[in-house]
Amino acid sequence: MSYYKVDNLEQYFKHYNKSVREPRKFWGKIAEENFTWYQQWEKVVDFNMAEADIKWFTEAKLNITKNTIDRHLNKRGTKTAIIFEPNDPNEEALHITYNELHQRVCKMANVLREQGIQKGDRVCIYLPIIPELAVSILACARIGAIHSVVFAGFSASAVATRIMDSACKMVLTADGGFRGNKTIELKEIIDEALEKCPSVTRVLVTKRTNTPIQMKEGRDQWLQPLLEEASDNSVAEIMDAEDPLFILYTSGSTGKPKGMVHTTAGYMVHTAYTFKNVFNYEENDIFWCTADIGWITGHSYIVYGPLLNGATTVIFEGVPSYPDFSRFWQIIEKHQITQFYTAPTAIRALAKESLEYVNSYQLQSLKVIGSVGEPINEEAWHWFNDHVGAKKCPVVDTWWQTETGGIMIAPIAFVTPTKPTYATLPLPGIQPVLMDEKRNEIEGNQLVGSLCIKFPWPGIARTIWGDHQRYKDTYFSDFPGKFFTGDGALRDEVGYYRITGRVDDVVIVSGHNLGTAPIEDAINEHPAVAESAIVGFPHEVKGNALYGFVILKETGEYRNKENLFKEINQHITDHVGPIAKLDKIQFVCELPKTRSGKIMRRILRKIAAGDFTDFGDTSTLLNPEIIDQIKDGKI
Ligand code: WT7
DSSP states (O other), rough: OOOOOSSHHHHHHHHHHHHHHHHHHHHHHHHHHHHHOOOOOOEEEEEGGGTEEEESSOOOOOHHHHTGGGGGOOOOOOOSSEEEEEETTTTTOEEEEEHHHHHHHHHHHHHHHHHOOOOEEEEEEOOEEEEEEHHHHHHHHHTTOOEEEEEESHHHHHHHHHHHTTOOOOOEEOOEEEETTEEEEEHHHHHHHHHOOOTEEEEEOOEEEEEEHHHHHTTEEEHHHHHHHHHHHOOOOOOESSEEEEEEOOOOOSSSOOOEEEEHHHHHHHHHHHHHHHHTTTTOOOOEOOOOOHHHHHHIIIIIHHHTTEEEEEEEEEESSSSSSHHHHHHHHTTTEEEEEEEEHHHHHHTSSOTHHHTTTTTTTEEEEEESSSSHHHHHHHHIIIIISTTTTTTEEEBBOOOGGGGOOOTTTHHHHHHHHOOOOOOOTOOOEEEEETTTTTSSEEEEEEEEEOOOOOTOOEEEOOOOOHHHHHTTTTTTEEEEEEEEEOOOTTOOOEEEESSSEEEEEETEEEEEEHHHHHHHTTEEEEEEEEEEETTTTTEEEEEEEEOOTTTOOOOOOOHHHHHHHHHHEEEEEGGGGGGGGEEESOOOOOOTHHHOHHHHHHHHOOSOOOOOOTTTTTTTTHHHHHHHOOO
């Protein structure tokens, strides 16, 4: 029997139990039957959780692009691999077949090689959501270069930090990017970033907006002429199962972003398997994930997962509100989308607009709708289910993280009965546990705890680039022998999981995972600021918004608080990016701190949420009187 697809609930339990009892047989069989390998593995999995040392498919040899592209050419060469829907609805959509994708990726791979990029080199990709982004990712994978995609909304200094951390040799960018009615000057941002990045010797620029840009002699080149010259055949590099495939940065609780490293074989097996099952993917479906490819959701479910299954995947350059709030529905109708995967923040924003927008389009092509990125509230869930899915499409609320590589807890469409706000059951192969404060495993149901995973899964990130100790400390030390997710969760009476939110210093704003530390660092750079603390507070559309408690230096220069607020937000925009701007600011004279000097954020969170009921145990506070002062808005 094949384990690749779960067809009904009974089979789910059968596969699940098999995956726990005999994980090696379970994943081994999936890996063997559904992918192309140059050489088989010795061990399916080899690990030591205490040391945070995890390997899957040891000694196996493969190239992931053989599996995302070449493998399909015989049967699906003329099938559309990528539909590109541009920002401007009047610009024609592009249909790229698997044959064309092969040519494009080979050409790009040859350009990279000619420019001196070799296996193991890091390439930073800072591009708009255009086909070149997917092609660049795959071209890196083809030659064994490690791609590090940086979200094209990050500021120059945030890009520079990421480029330097992994010492990228090359940057792939564009003159600019279209987003709604704005143009983003990507090349200009890269120029500024590169002033601090000596490792980068080559920049290749895609023409997208025709924005006039500076080209630095000896470093910068237009990509197009190089592609025209390049051969459209390129031999795929033979990669080890555990060779890094990519680095993707995520926020940490200290200022420095964590470069999560994903390796080749395990990530491939995990994303392919989860894509196929969660979304009930069938041949000829048209899959659309609205995420940005700069985040893990785009890596796994716009690029790798769909292409590994020979699917048609949609790449959308724009935003849900441009030219108006019907854009998503228009695209679903236009391309006859069968699976639509988006984020709660987008759902909430669209639900606020007139129903006319949704009702004016034919959405009958849809068969599965999905949500990812943060907990989906009940109201948004129902709106999505009623108005988008017409109550006939299962809503798959998928819980996972940059660190997990692929979906972990989610309904399998048409198999797992859904329940609003619940991510439901772990996928086969995933073994979640809830831990109590004493670090014991919670056995019963209807209880809340810290969500951990107690057995490795193929898609788990293997390390933090350049800092394995930090990887070990962050994920494997709070609950020894287990991977700690940073999330809290509740398990109901039938074993369904509901994610309750972060239990650490990460705030999820409009689905963007933001560490508070880098934002505080940016605020503290302002000359008037002595200290600051950021917390999240509930926001109708964004899920959470940021609230800053700021202590000013006593210079008295900054009397105009409104201007100061603007300047602080500008500092954040420059250092982190506009997504991290504060919605609210409060100037305070002190912050609630424990005797060991740690800011008690849970108190600030309650104040920010306007909840003054019970501040819990404040006995470890050095300055408990400050709570009343802050709550009363006194400085
Ligand atoms: C954090 C990971 C998963 C890819 C996009 C975000 C939150 C994610 C859900 C969900 C409740 C969710 C968690 C998680 N999260 N999906 N379905 N329900 N919370 O990846 O940026 O690494 O963020 O997003 O808090 O830890 P990420």
